[in-house]
Amino acid sequence: MDIARIRAQFPALDHGVAHFDGPGGSQTPRRVADAVAATLTAGLANRGTVTEAERRAEAVTLGARAAMADLLGADPGGIVFGRSMTQITFDVARTFAQAWGPGDEVVVTRLDHDANIRPWVIAAERAGATVRWLDFDPATAELGDVGTVLSDRTRMVAVTAASNLFGTRPDVPAIARAAHDAGALVYVDAVHLAAHSPVDMAELGADLLACSPYKFFGPHLGALAASPALLETLRPDKLLPSSDAVPERFELGTLPYEMLAGVTAAVDFIADLASSDPDRRTRVTESMTAVEEHEDRLLQRLLEELGALEGVRLHGSPARRTPTVLFDVDGHTGREVYEHLATRGVNAPASHFYAIEASRHAGLGDAGAVRAGIAPYTCDEDVNRLVSAVSELLSSGS
Numbered sequence: 001m002d003i004a005r006i007r008a009q010f011p012a013l014d015h016g017v018a019h020f021d022g023p024g025g026s027q028t029p030r031r032v033a034d035a036v037a038a039t040l041t042a043g044l045a046n047r048g049t050v051t052e053a054e055r056r057a058e059a060v061t062l063g064a065r066a067a068m069a070d071l072l073g074a075d076p077g078g079i080v081f082g083r084s085m086t087q088i089t090f091d092v093a094r095t096f097a098q099a100w101g102p103g104d105e106v107v108v109t110r111l112d113h114d115a116n117i118r119p120w121v122i123a124a125e126r127a128g129a130t131v132r133w134l135d136f137d138p139a140t141a142e143l144g145d146v147g148t149v150l151s152d153r154t155r156m157v158a159v160t161a162a163s164n165l166f167g168t169r170p171d172v173p174a175i176a177r178a179a180h181d182a183g184a185l186v187y188v189d190a191v192h193l194a195a196h197s198p199v200d201m202a203e204l205g206a207d208l209l210a211c212s213p214y215k216f217f218g219p220h221l222g223a224l225a226a227s228p229a230l231l232e233t234l235r236p237d238k239l240l241p242s243s244d245a246v247p248e249r250f251e252l253g254t255l256p257y258e259m260l261a262g263v264t265a266a267v268d269f270i271a272d273l274a275s276s277d278p279d280r281r282t283r284v285t286e287s288m289t290a291v292e293e294h295e296d297r298l299l300q301r302l303l304e305e306l307g308a309l310e311g312v313r314l315h316g317s318p319a320r321r322t323p324t325v326l327f328d329v330d331g332h333t334g335r336e337v338y339e340h341l342a343t344r345g346v347n348a349p350a351s352h353f354y355a356i357e358a359s360r361h362a363g364l365g366d367a368g369a370v371r372a373g374i375a376p377y378t379c380d381e382d383v384n385r386l387v388s389a390v391s392e393l394l395s396s397g398s
C-alpha cells in the first residue's frame with residue numbers, strides 16, 4: 001500500500017493530527033464527500049422510473065446495495081440500510097422476537113458492543129425468552145466455549161466478529177457451526193471487523209451481519225446483510241403504503257440517497273486501495289488483505305513499544321486481533337492520558353466505548369481505558385508520536 005498516496009486523499013489529515021480514534025469512526029476521503037455532495041445537488045427525487053431525478057435515486061440505492069454486497073460477500077437483494085447498526089439491530093431483534101416465547105433462548109456475549117447485546121436482551125425479556133451469556137477471559141479477552149450456552153431451544157446467537165474494545169477476533173465460523181448444529185441463527189456484529197479485514201458472510205457462517213459504513217470511510221449510517229430468503233420470513237413493523245418487498249420492507253421512511261452514494265464511493269475507495277483487478281469484490285478482498293498486513297505491522301510496533309514502557313498496562317492479549325490497543329498509564333486516569341495526548345496532536349480517547357459489559361467484566365468499570373486504533377491511513381510517524389507522548393507523560397511524573 002502506498003500510504004502517502006492514501007493519506008493525501010483525506011483532507012482531515014492535513015491538520016496534522018494523528019488519528020487513533022478510527023474505531024469510533026474513520027476519517028473521510030474527499031471522494032466520498034464529493035459523491036455525497038454531487039448526489040444532493042444533481043437533481044434528486046424519491047425512487048422511481050419516470051423522471052431523471054427519480055431514476056437517480058433508484059440507481060444510487062441499487063448501487064449502494066451492490067457495493068455493500070461486494071464488500072461483505074453478500075446478496076445485494078438482502079442489503080438493508082438504516083440509521084445506524086444500533087437502530088437496525090433493535091428493529092431486527094424486535095422482529096425475530098415475535099416468534100419467541102418462554103423456554104426459547106438467546107445467546108449474547110459479554111465481549112460485544114452493547115448494540116449487539118441490549119436489543120437482544122430487551123427483545124428476549126419482552127417475549128419471556130431466556131438470555132444466556134457467553135463470557136470471556138478477563139486476562140486475555142478471549143471468548144469462552146459457546147457450547148456451554150447452547151441448547152436445542154437456542155433461537156439466536158449474537159456475536160461480534162471483532163471487539164471494539166480489545167480487538168479480539170473470536171472464531172466466528174466455529175461459533176456459527178455450533179449454533180447452526182443447535183438449530184439457532186447467527187447475528188454477527190461486523191462493525192469493527194469490516195474496517196480492518198476482508199469480510200465474507202458465508203465464510204463467517206453469519207445468517208445476518210451488521211456493519212456501519214462510517215467506520216470504513218463512509219457516511220454515518222448502518223447496513224445489514226442477510227439472505228433475501230431469510231428476510232422474506234420476517235414481518236417487521238411498517239407503514240401500510242410502504243413497499244413490502246425485501247429488502248425495502250425493513251427500511252423505514254425515505255432512504256438517505258446522498259449517504260448511499262457515499263457508501264458506494266467508500267467501497268470503491270477501499271477496492272482501489274491496493275488492487276486493480278477488474279472485479280470489485282476481488283479488488284476489495286485484495287485491498288483489505290493489504291490493509292490487514294499494513295495495520296498488523298504497525299500493531300506489532302505499537303504493542304512492543306508501548307509494552308516496553310514501564311508503567312503502561314496493556315489490556316487483553318487475544319491471539320487473533322484487529323489493530324486496536326487498550327491501555328492504561330500508571331498514576332493517571334484514562335481521561336488524563338486522553339487529554340494529554342490531545343495536547344500533543346494525538347487523538348486516542350478513553351472510555352468503555354459502549355462495550356460496557358466487556359469493560360466491567362475486565363475490571364475496568366465504567367471508565368474503561370485509553371484506546372488506540374490503527375487505520376489504513378495510520379503511518380509510522382503517528383505511532384512514533386503516540387509512543388513518545390505516552391513516555392513523556394510517564395517521565396513527567398505528574
Ligand SMILES: Cc1ncc(COP(=O)(O)O)c(C=O)c1O
Nearest residue numbers: 084085086113115164191192212
Ligand atoms: C463493534 C461495534 N458494534 C456496534 C457499534 C454501533 O454502531 P452504530 O453507531 O452504527 O450504531 C459500534 C460503534 O462504535 C461498534 O464499534
